[in-house]
């Protein structure tokens with residue numbers, strides 16, 4: 001697989017819809033429920049939960065999506081931008097279908113992470129921060145995922161893959177490539 | 179003696195029915211029906227339990243600082259941000275037995291007079307958030323949450339809040355900022371959260387493990403809890419162990435076992451994997467000083483080191499370390515201390531919120547300097563430069579992340595200076611793949 005920087009994936013990115021992004025009705029219901037978790041007037045607290053919903057919907061959070069989130073919470077767009085840029089989980093650029101986030105911190109390295117992670121790069125033919133040419137995988141390195149004793153570890157969306165070996169990595173990647 | 183994890187491997191323990199069969203929710207019944215909030219707080223005080231999030235502050239004392247102005251809501255916020263490298267105990271507990279935390283949240287919220295409480299979980303653990311939310315729904319359905327719980331007249335709503343991937347949000351005031359939907363910048367203290375916390379209301383922030391222990395304390399009494407452990411280290415502690423151990427994982431230990439037993443006894447980590455020798459250990463999460471094997475197992479005074487707050491810190495930073503969050507990272511003879519310290523330096527550099535110049539700039543410097551040493555490009559005075567930068571960060575920042583970044587670097591140099599110097603003096607050897615310095619006559623060498 002040849003390598004590319006993240007910029008050609010608009011075609012595979014779920015479409016925002018005409019007239020800008022809009023959550024499906026059931027997600028909108030959830031948004032309104034989440035806002036009710038906080039006292040009157042403190043709806044800004046719903047920002048992180050809703051950014052997670054947005055990323056699940058559109059895979060990354062574009063400026064249009066952030067503006068939409070601001071409108072849902074009745075806050076200024078800048079209040080969303082400054083938060084989305086602070087927290088590392090939010091992708092501010094298009095990403096591949098599966099974002100592999102591997103833990104690069106000390107304990108995982110002591111657990112054998114260094115070899116496993118270079119195997120992932122070889123297997124995908126990309127470096128950290130890149131996306132495969134078919135748009136299937138993006139590789140990101142992250143800090144400790146609170147799974148150190150079960151390391152090496154990576155997460156893909158909500159799923160944790162632990163006690164990784166080269167063989168397990170092959171299986172996981174081949175499974176997701178189908 | 180197990181308090182938090184006794185039933186953790188029982189199939190179905192994540193469901194409220196199985197959890198109740200194993201004695202779950204008795205503490206809620208007892209506290210709400212038979213005890214006043216102050217009586218609950220008194221038991222917690224008697225237990226002597228100290229905060230398990232890292233700082234070890236007595237829980238009962240923290241609760242007693244909570245301001246109670248008339249007509250102002252109070253909040254309990256559980257810190258489940260768990261991001262300190264080496265620490266994964268809260269993850270384990272919430273994943274396997276979510277009701278343990280929820281029961282503790284209900285009893286603790288009752289004691290504090292909070293009618294709305296939040297569990298702030300790091301966002302990467304979204305699957306654990308779903309587990310908790312499902313368990314919370316079960317607790318509502320059984321009448322342990324909501325209005326007029328079990329006819330007691332006490333109301334409580336409990337919500338889970340996801341983080342967004344930022345270690346600094348484990349710091350309690352950054353966590354509160356984050357819960358308000360902002361960047362996780364720590365606040366200046368005072369005012370402390372007990373007076374002005376979430377939305378400027380009085381707030382208690384406690385760790386998952388601390389809150390989870392409250393149910394047992396209520397069921398059995400604070401005095402019973404205090405009988406476990408030694409001195410001011412009462413109760414049990416969850417230790418997250420990682421490294422080339424036979425059985426890395428989360429263990430609930432009675433405080434006071436020896437460090438040696440924890441590593442080598444079959445009951446706990448079961449010793450080093452064949453071919454690996456104990457070289458060093460970071461005993462309480464990445465922020466605490468690293469110790470070489472000999473000082474880890476035995477204090478400078480020649481006594482066996484114990485798994486207690488006091489024994490781990492015996493000798494101060496010169497020859498001791500800290501309990502911290504209980505993240506027990508074991509390093510073997512194939513671990514390069516410089517490389518490991520570099521991963522920590524990168525971590526703190528990445529995680530600094532950037533508000534204070536000594537932390538923002540200092541963590542960047544340390545990362546850069548260790549990076550060049552590790553890659554064979556170090557200068558003769560780099561080691562002293564690192565010590566100088568570490569010293570300038572320490573004590574000069576808004577929150578303790580600055581200290582947490584400085585200590586591991588200073589300690590690695592304190593105990594492994596020769597390893598840093600070897601990288602500088604023999605760069606061609608040190609940059610060979612897998613090359614690790616061997617100290618002549620070192621106890622970890624073959």
Ligand SMILES: Cc1cc2nc3c(=O)[nH]c(=O)nc-3n(C[C@H](O)[C@H](O)[C@H](O)COP(=O)(O)O)c2cc1C
Pocket residue numbers: 228229230231232233234235237257258259260261262345346347348349350351383384385386388389577578579582
């Ligand atoms: C940089 C930093 C990160 C922290 N991370 C955590 C964490 O992930 N979990 C936690 O419980 N406490 C963490 N703490 C400690 C909290 O500030 C706070 O002391 C703790 O949550 C209080 O709970 P406890 O008294 O029950 O330990 C952190 C502190 C600092 C300075």
Ligand code: SF4
Pocket residue numbers: 346363364529530531532533534535537538575576577578579580
């Ligand atoms: S010490 Fe570092 S993390 Fe803490 S407030 Fe200052 S810059 Fe932010």
Ligand code: FES
Pocket residue numbers: 103104105106107108109143144145146147148149151153263264265
């Ligand atoms: S260091 Fe990788 S999960 Fe903690």
